[in-house]
Amino acid sequence: MTFVKVIKSHAIVPQSKIIRLQRVLFLHLIHLKMSNKEWTEENLLNGILQGGNERQAAIRVLYNDSGLKRMVAAFVSKNKGNEADGQDMFHEGIIVLDHNIREGKFRGEAPIKGYLYSICRFLWMNQMRKQSHTDSVAEMPVSSEADTQSPEVILVTEERKAVLNSLLSELGERCQQIMELWKLSYSMEEIAEKLGFSSPDMAKKAKYRCHVSLLQMIQNNPNLQQLLKH
Amino acid sequence: MNHELYIERLDQYAAGSMTDPERAAFEVELQENPELREALALYRESEAVIEQSIENNLRLQFQSWAEEDRTAQPVATGRPEGKVISLRTVVTRWAVAASVLLVAGFFFLYQNSQSLSDTALYAANYEVPDGSLLRGDTASEDPISQGAEAFSNKNYAVARTFFNQIPPTDAPYAEAQFFLGHTALQQQQYHEAISAFGNAVAANDIRITEKAEWNLVLTYVAASRTEDGAFKTLLSALAGDVNHSYYEQAKALEGKLGSFGRRFVE
Numbered sequence: 268m269t270f271v272k273v274i275k276s277h278a279i280v281p282q283s284k285i286i287r288l289q290r291v292l293f294l295h296l297i298h299l300k301m302s303n304k305e306w307t308e309e310n311l312l313n314g315i316l317q318g319g320n321e322r323q324a325a326i327r328v329l330y331n332d333s334g335l336k337r338m339v340a341a342f343v344s345k346n347k348g349n350e351a352d353g354q355d356m357f358h359e360g361i362i363v364l365d366h367n368i369r370e371g372k373f374r375g376e377a378p379i380k381g382y383l384y385s386i387c388r389f390l391w392m393n394q395m396r397k398q399s400h401t402d403s404v405a406e407m408p409v410s411s412e413a414d415t416q417s418p419e420v421i422l423v424t425e426e427r428k429a430v431l432n433s434l435l436s437e438l439g440e441r442c443q444q445i446m447e448l449w450k451l452s453y454s455m456e457e458i459a460e461k462l463g464f465s466s467p468d469m470a471k472k473a474k475y476r477c478h479v480s481l482l483q484m485i486q487n488n489p490n491l492q493q494l495l496k497h
Numbered sequence: 498m499n500h501e502l503y504i505e506r507l508d509q510y511a512a513g514s515m516t517d518p519e520r521a522a523f524e525v526e527l528q529e530n531p532e533l534r535e536a537l538a539l540y541r542e543s544e545a546v547i548e549q550s551i552e553n554n555l556r557l558q559f560q561s562w563a564e565e566d567r568t569a570q571p572v573a574t575g576r577p578e579g580k581v582i583s584l585r586t587v588v589t590r591w592a593v594a595a596s597v598l599l600v601a602g603f604f605f606l607y608q609n610s611q612s613l614s615d616t617a618l619y620a621a622n623y624e625v626p627d628g629s630l631l632r633g634d635t636a637s638e639d640p641i642s643q644g645a646e647a648f649s650n651k652n653y654a655v656a657r658t659f660f661n662q663i664p665p666t667d668a669p670y671a672e673a674q675f676f677l678g679h680t681a682l683q684q685q686q687y688h689e690a691i692s693a694f695g696n697a698v699a700a701n702d703i704r705i706t707e708k709a710e711w712n713l714v715l716t717y718v719a720a721s722r723t724e725d726g727a728f729k730t731l732l733s734a735l736a737g738d739v740n741h742s743y744y745e746q747a748k749a750l751e752g753k754l755g756s757f758g759r760r761f762v763e
Contacts, residue, residue: 323558326555326558327562330559330562358556358559361555361559362552362555362556365551365555366548366551366552428549431545431546431549432549432553434546435546435549435550435553437703438546438703439701439703439706439707440707440738440740440741440742441698441701441706441707441710442701442703443550444738446547446550447547447550447551447554450544450547450548450551451551462734463727463730463731463734465727469699472699473699473701475504476701477701478500478504478543479500479501479504480701480703481543481546481547482500482504482536482539482540482543483500485539485542485543485546486498486500486539
């Protein structure tokens with residue numbers, strides 16, 4: 268191993284360690300900035316609904332919740348999964364939570380983290396059911412921890428996902444970005460700034476053209492339409 | 498179906514931004530107008546496609562955060578086994594190394610400044626378009642083949658006239674503007690090239706958009722307008738988008754433009 272030797276009171280500090288420490292300090296500063304805001308249940312919910320950077324920050328707070336992550340991992344490992352499965356379920360759960368909040372399916376009636384946990388449980392049980400080719404989850408060993416409520420989760424088949432992804436490829440990267448930012452409640456001003464349009468009006472026109480292209484793509488392919496309905 | 502007829506109202510309906518009377522009227526129309534019902538069904542499917550894009554990006558975001566967390570973990574190491582040497586020896590060695598590096602650095606900068614000029618960067622990245630963009634099974638079937646042929650024969654005046662006469666409402670407008678941009682670029686008419694590539698981007702033809710964006714970047718370089726805000730924004734967008742077809746090239750160009758050696762370029 269190569270070290271840069273810095274002679275200061277006979278201390279020897281490896282350069283790689285200095286770089287790592289700098290990165291840690293930098294990330295801690297970012298987290299400190301983020302943590303200046305108190306992430307109450309209400310703030311998490313509003314952050315996701317607000318979209319843009321607030322949504323990103325709220326999702327990061329949930330992502331960083333090591334206690335909840337451990338709970339999900341423990342549930343998954345008790346139910347025939349491993350650590351990586353637990354992490355995947357935690358991530359997939361956040362994706363569903365984000366979607367459900369934006370679609371108004373979750374309005375904060377229950378604690379947000381309890382709701383996320385129940386989504387993760389549901390997703391894992393569903394995956395196990397698919398793997399075991401059984402029709403009932405009753406045969407599956409289930410943790411004794413009770414769900415606070417049943418999550419509303421729309422399960423998307425792999426076939427449907429493939430169709431959606433092929434439409435996205437056809438739509439093109441630029442249109443994907445525009446449509447995604449629009450769906451995440453970014454204003455036309457923000458879209459113009461982020462994607463380099465000369466004005467919000469140009470961004471609006473681009474969104475319009477992209478959306479019409481997408482609708483035409485779906486309409487022009489009856490097989491895709493049929494599959495998307497199921 | 499003419500989506501243009503419905504899309505604005507569908508946006509408002511889906512976003513819940515209609516007033517109560519507007520929503521009520523819209524729902525009555527939904528009952529009576531089968532085409533509007535079909536338009537709404539297609540609109541819902543388009544939302545599912547966009548949601549898939551959001552999901553995909555969130556997964557990428559998680560991977561990126563996981564990577565950040567991994568690299569930020571301080572490695573627990575014991576005291577390294579290094580030989581302690583005196584401060585004077587270190588200073589002397591560093592001074593010698595610095596002198597050598599300084600001389601080598603100036604030589605390197607001189608050599609490289611030549612390859613970092615706008616002209617060199619443009620020449621290293623620019624590619625003349627071929628016939629692969631043309632529509633139809635054979636190039637001659639494409640409605641702009643006549644202009645493309647004039648372009649490839651370097652008959653730029655004919656090519657420009659031809660491409661300019663294709664209106665924005667025609668299907669090959671994006672291609673025509675793309676070739677017009679190249680034609681103007683060949684004639685060093687940078688202002689016109691920027692305008693044409695901009696039009697090609699705005700036309701939003703998936704076969705053309707990313708190519709036009711990259712050529713727009715190169716036109717700014719050829720025109721020595723790398724300090725323009727529009728150029729910086731566009732290059733930064735391309736270099737920040739891993740899925741863009743020209744991501745690697747944009748990243749490399751951004752690196753070269755920001756390099757220390759660029760300061761020595763006249």
